[in-house]
Amino acid sequence: MESNLIKRAVENDPEALTKLIDAYKDIAYNIALSIVHNKLDAQDITQESFLKVFINISRFRNESGFSTWLYRIVYNESLQHLKKMKKLNGLDVNLFKNEYYACDGKNALDEKYLQLYDQIDKLNELDRSLITLFYLAEKSMKEISSITGMSLANIKVHLHRIRKRIAQNLNFTYES
Amino acid sequence: MNLDEIIKNRLRQTMGRMEDSEFSEKVIKIHSDRIRNSNLKPFHNFGELIVGLISVLLSLGFILSNSISKIEIAIQNERPNGGIIALLISLLFLAYKSFDEFLVNQPKKISREQTVRSN
Numbered sequence: 525m526e527s528n529l530i531k532r533a534v535e536n537d538p539e540a541l542t543k544l545i546d547a548y549k550d551i552a553y554n555i556a557l558s559i560v561h562n563k564l565d566a567q568d569i570t571q572e573s574f575l576k577v578f579i580n581i582s583r584f585r586n587e588s589g590f591s592t593w594l595y596r597i598v599y600n601e602s603l604q605h606l607k608k609m610k611k612l613n614g615l616d617v618n619l620f621k622n623e624y625y626a627c628d629g630k631n632a633l634d635e636k637y638l639q640l641y642d643q644i645d646k647l648n649e650l651d652r653s654l655i656t657l658f659y660l661a662e663k664s665m666k667e668i669s670s671i672t673g674m675s676l677a678n679i680k681v682h683l684h685r686i687r688k689r690i691a692q693n694l695n696f697t698y699e700s
Numbered sequence: 701m702n703l704d705e706i707i708k709n710r711l712r713q714t715m716g717r718m719e720d721s722e723f724s725e726k727v728i729k730i731h732s733d734r735i736r737n738s739n740l741k742p743f744h745n746f747g748e749l750i751v752g753l754i755s756v757l758l759s760l761g762f763i764l765s766n767s768i769s770k771i772e773i774a775i776q777n778e779r780p781n782g783g784i785i786a787l788l789i790s791l792l793f794l795a796y797k798s799f800d801e802f803l804v805n806q807p808k809k810i811s812r813e814q815t816v817r818s819n
């Protein structure tokens with residue numbers, strides 16, 4: 525199914541391109557958002573990542589899966605953007621914290637949700653992107669390693685620490 | 701429910717959504733524009749064109765200087781004319797690159813039906 529879409533995307537079939545975008549745009553956007561902390565920037569990064577993918581799609585060899593390839597580009601673009609922002613403006617990315625994980629009114633009232641977001645919000649960019657890739661994108665540790673360039677052992681350690689920290693702060697019993 | 705499921709469910713329920721409803725259309729339009737613009741370029745690899753043209757000019761210069769020296773020393777037909785060979789190689793290179801560019805610039809297989817659907 526997906527390989528057929530990719531074949532058609534190589535031929536610039538707009539319908540196939542639309543289907544690929546619709547299938548992955550939200551997760552890609554969340555990966556970018558988890559790193560850059562700004563909705564508009566995350567949207568721009570997602571857009572530019574899709575454009576990069578489409579212009580190079582004829583070279584795609586299906587070795588790592590389309591989404592893994594896309595998310596790797598989103599991840600790298602987001603890190604580059606973050607570096608540029610910090611370098612150019614000396615901007616504190618924490619300014620945008622309130623924009624992250626904006627939830628609707630119903631969920632916002634839920635104290636437990638707020639506590640969890642608060643915990644996630646306290647994580648650094650790397651840890652946030654790791655949990656986004658692991659829980660939202662449902663990528664395996666091996667795939668996350670391919671996306672981020674981190675070693676498998678390093679990812680395991682990071683995810684373990686994140687879970688442990690969140691569990692401690694939420695008074696949740698966590699066993700690895 | 702374990703911690704993994706709690707985190708996963710809560711993140712999924714409140715994950716950020718792309719607010720731009722025309723995001724897909726925008727991306728496809730920009731992508732199509734970029735392809736169209738790249739097709740309008742006479743040479744995709746401008747560096748190769750420059751190398752080809754410089755080779756032709758050098759070959760011509762070599763032929764010219766060679767023929768002048770031949771007249772001066774009067775040793776015509778005693779050694780092969782390397783300039784002509786270099787010129788031929790340069791012209792062949794340019795012709796090959798032009799053919800290559802022609803193939804790259806061929807319009808992609810986008811049917812009218814697909815274009816209408818995208819609009």
